[in-house]
Amino acid sequence: MNRFGYRLSxxxxxxxxxxxxxxxxxxxxxxxxxxxxxxxxSCVASCSAGVFDKISFRxxxxxxxxGMDTEAVALLEGCMMCGKCTLVCPRGINTRHAIVLIxxxxxxx
Amino acid sequence: xxxRVLIIGGGPAGLxxxxxxxxxxxxxxxxxxxxxxxxxxxxxxxxxxxxxRADTVLYKLIKPVEHTPVYLNTIVEKADKEGNNFRVKLxxxxxxxxxxxxxxxxxxxxxxxxxxxxxxxxxxGVITSxxxxxxxxxxxxxxxxNPSKVGFVHCVGSRxxxxxxxxxxxxxxxxxxxxxxEIREKFPDSEVFCFYMDLRMFGRKYEDLYLKAQNKYRVRFxxxxxxxxxxxxxxxxxxxxxxxxxxxPLKVSLDLVVLMTGMISNNSIEKISGILSLNRAEDxxxxxxxxxxxxYDSGKEGIFLAxxxxxxxxxxxTLSEARASALAIHNYLSKKTIQ
Ligand SMILES: Cc1cc2nc3c(=O)[nH]c(=O)nc-3n(C[C@H](O)[C@H](O)[C@H](O)COP(=O)(O)OP(=O)(O)OC[C@H]3O[C@@H](n4cnc5c(N)ncnc54)[C@H](O)[C@@H]3O)c2cc1C
Ligand code: SF4
Ligand code: SF4
Ligand code: SF4
Numbered sequence: 001m002n003r004f005g006y007r008l009s010x011x012x013x014x015x016x017x018x019x020x021x022x023x024x025x026x027x028x029x030x031x032x033x034x035x036x037x038x039x040x041x042s043c044v045a046s047c048s049a050g051v052f053d054k055i056s057f058r059x060x061x062x063x064x065x066x067g068m069d070t071e072a073v074a075l076l077e078g079c080m081m082c083g084k085c086t087l088v089c090p091r092g093i094n095t096r097h098a099i100v101l102i103x104x105x106x107x108x109x
Numbered sequence: 110x111x112x113r114v115l116i117i118g119g120g121p122a123g124l125x126x127x128x129x130x131x132x133x134x135x136x137x138x139x140x141x142x143x144x145x146x147x148x149x150x151x152x153x154x155x156x157x158x159x160x161x162r163a164d165t166v167l168y169k170l171i172k173p174v175e176h177t178p179v180y181l182n183t184i185v186e187k188a189d190k191e192g193n194n195f196r197v198k199l200x201x202x203x204x205x206x207x208x209x210x211x212x213x214x215x216x217x218x219x220x221x222x223x224x225x226x227x228x229x230x231x232x233x234g235v236i237t238s239x240x241x242x243x244x245x246x247x248x249x250x251x252x253x254x255n256p257s258k259v260g261f262v263h264c265v266g267s268r269x270x271x272x273x274x275x276x277x278x279x280x281x282x283x284x285x286x287x288x289x290x291e292i293r294e295k296f297p298d299s300e301v302f303c304f305y306m307d308l309r310m311f312g313r314k315y316e317d318l319y320l321k322a323q324n325k326y327r328v329r330f331x332x333x334x335x336x337x338x339x340x341x342x343x344x345x346x347x348x349x350x351x352x353x354x355x356x357x358p359l360k361v362s363l364d365l366v367v368l369m370t371g372m373i374s375n376n377s378i379e380k381i382s383g384i385l386s387l388n389r390a391e392d393x394x395x396x397x398x399x400x401x402x403x404x405y406d407s408g409k410e411g412i413f414l415a416x417x418x419x420x421x422x423x424x425x426x427t428l429s430e431a432r433a434s435a436l437a438i439h440n441y442l443s444k445k446t447i448q
Contacts, residue, residue, distance in 0.1 A: 014352055016302075016361035036323045039332070039354050062354050065329070 019067030023105060027064065030101045033093035037061055043085035043095050053078030057085055057095050064102075073106060112136050114438055115197055115207040117185060117381065120148020121424050122416025122431045123213035124170040127177050129435035135442070138205055139179040142377070146171055146179065148215050150424065154245035157280075157287040158314040163246075166424065184377070188384055193445055195411065208445070209411045209438045212395065213431070214381055216417040219266025219274065219370040227265065227368055228338045234346040235338060235366045237265075238281065241288055256299055256364035259292050260348055261285040262335045263305040267371030276392045278371035279421040282309045285369050286322045293326040301328045302361065304335045304350055312423065331359065338366055372421040385412055394420045405434040413438055 028034055043057040044050060056075045063072035076099055083096040112135045116123045119141035127137040145151055150170075153163040180199060187198040188210065197205045221229035221237045228235045236244075236251045238261075243250045263285055267278040282305065289301045303322075308330070310316045322328040333350035341347055345362040352359040374393030375381075382389050387407055390396040395418050398408035405413050415434040416427040 012357050014355070014357050014359040016359065032324065035327060036320060059355060062352075066352070066355065066357075066359075068355075 014066045014068070016066070021065055021067040023069050023102075024061075024064040024067070026105060027098055027101045031094055031098040033091065034061055034098050036091045037093060038091060040090060042088040042090060046084050046088045047079075048082050048084055049078050049080050055079055057099065060102075061098070073102065076102060111194060111206055111208050112442070113138060113205065113207040114209045114211060115140060115185075115195070115205055116211045116213055118142075118148065118213035118215055118416075118418070119146040119179060119181075120213060120215045120416065120427075121150050121170060122215065122418070122427045122434075123148070123211070124174055125428045125431035126211055126213060126415055126435050128170070128173040129432050130438065131174065131177060133435060133439045135438070137174075137177055137211075138207065139174075139177060140183050140185060140199060141179060141181050142184045144181050146181075149218075152239060152246075153242045155287070155291070156424065157283045158312065158318045160287070185381065185384060190411070193411075208442055209413060210385065211413045211415060211434055211438065212381065212385065212387070212407065212418055213414075213416050214375045214378065214418045216372040216374065216394075216421065217376040219272070219278075219373050221265055221368045221370050223272055224265055224269075224368075226337045227262065227335070227366075228340070228346070229368055232338070232340045232346055232366075234340070234344065234364060235368065237368045237370045238284055238288060239370065241367050245288075245291060253365060255296060256292075257296075258300045258302070258361065258363045259289075259296075259365045259367065260302045260304060260335075260361065260363045261289055261367045261369060262338075262348075263303065263369050264334065265368040265370050266373065268306065274371060274373055274392070276371075276421065277309060278373075279309065279311070280423055281369040281371060282307075283312065283315045283318065285367075286310075286315075286319055286328070288367065289328045290318070290322050290326045293328065301326070302363075303328055303330050304348070305330060305332060306334050333359065372417060375418060378418070385409065387412070392420070394418065403437075404430060405437045411441070413441075 041058050047055050049055050055078050060072040060075040085095040114130050114135050114137045116137050116139045119139045130137040147167050150167050184200045189196045195207050240251045266272050292301055310319050333353045335348050335350045337349050339347050346366050347362045349360050388396040397404050398406040407414050413434045415430045
């Protein structure tokens with residue numbers, strides 16, 4: 001295969017027919033505000049750790065909803081729980097609480 | 110000089126203008142090409158943002174003008190200026206002498222079958238927003254049977270150079286959100302998706318409706334223009350788009366796809382603008398003489414404009430314009446009489 005320069009890559013498609021977003025729904029039950037995210041990016045722009053690490057609450061939320069948990073959680077790994085993002089969210093989402101719930105869920109299971 | 114005013118089009122704009130002209134002491138005459146009054150409003154079930162019944166609004170507009178002369182199934186064939194008046198020939202052979210003409214001919218819906226890749230008229234599971242309104246109102250037209258997944262496709266025939274409509278139709282974002290909530294209300298077990306490029310919630314209380322769609326009805330908003338719709342062997346319609354917020358291709362199989370067809374210029378506007386020598390803009394809509402301070406002014410003496418004939422508009426905006434036009438006609442005719 002190498003000779004032709006081909007490579008088999010896993011599909012990056014979001015297939016909503018098979019995606020399982022049970023983690024998202026669990027978090028939603030504990031922090032209902034997350035359904036109102038408007039993807040403005042304020043949380044990411046204000047993140048104090050964001051310049052050092054690949055942190056994006058916006059995208060993490062979005063990927064969780066699409067059932068891409070591993071990719072989502074990787075975007076919250078460097079979070080220091082400072083809560084700055086909660087201060088700026090225009091929808092008033094308790095983003096820090098949502099992050100706490102996500103981390104708690106993952107540590108348990 | 111007569112006190113008669115010809116109104117072309119008996120939709121919300123024409124009806125409200127007729128009422129105001131009556132109140133100002135003039136004798137409006139409505140010419141309507143269809144067999145009923147009400148224009149597009151007569152087709153809608155409930156109105157955004159608060160779910161007001163379209164029938165109730167229509168009744169409020171029609172009731173005050175029930176004694177106003179109306180020619181149904183009629184269009185204007187010819188209009189000649191004779192001194193201060195117009196001699197107007199109508200289809201069917203009738204003639205009217207009037208001192209002013211108010212053009213309230215409204216808009217047309219974008220014909221969804223023109224966007225072939227969306228499969229309207231090809232797949233049973235693909236309908237338009239206007240089909241859905243009709244179904245909500247009468248239960249007729251299309252067959253909707255307890256769908257478990259429903260998708261709304263924004264900007265169909267709008268913001269699209271490929272179909273020569275660059276303009277935003279303005280009302281379809283909020284209509285999609287309204288209809289998405291209504292579907293969730295009717296079918297509580299359904300999942301509903303809106304595929305949008307931008308969400309244009311410009312009006313008062315529209316954002317509230319959007320918030321309700323998110324937190325009460327759990328409508329999923331996916332940012333990305335739908336590229337194509339196809340049908341699988343089970344009869345489901347499969348939508349493909351890019352989820353631009355995660356930069357990933359996305360696919361979902363749905364039971365029902367609703368195309369938010371845009372507002373385009375009235376498909377008989379060429380004839381009307383030809384007869385009355387009105388200017389049209391690049392988007393096909395009639396161009397007023399002054400788009401900021403005098404939306405009602407056609408630039409031609411004695412000819413006035415109101416409503417969606419000059420571009421996409423909501424009903425409250427249309428009604429305000431109708432009142433402004435009635436007043437402008439009053440000012441025009443009073444000046445004429447003094448001279
Ligand atoms: C899917 C959809 C849903 C909508 N929902 C809402 C809503 O919930 N709330 C809201 O505020 N707005 C809504 N709108 C917008 C609303 O329909 C328009 O604002 C309104 O209809 C404009 O009124 P009009 O009188 O200018 O034009 P129209 O309603 O188009 O009426 C024009 C009239 O003129 C007649 N006519 C046309 N050509 C001629 C001719 N040559 N001679 C004689 N008569 C002619 C037509 O038959 C028609 O009766 C919606 C629009 C769409 C597309
Ligand atoms: S709580 Fe985490 S994600 Fe939010 S601003 Fe602080 S470090 Fe960034
Ligand atoms: S700031 Fe709030 S609304 Fe904006 S992207 Fe972050 S969570 Fe969503
Ligand atoms: S109102 Fe929304 S759906 Fe309609 S054309 Fe504009 S952006 Fe597209």
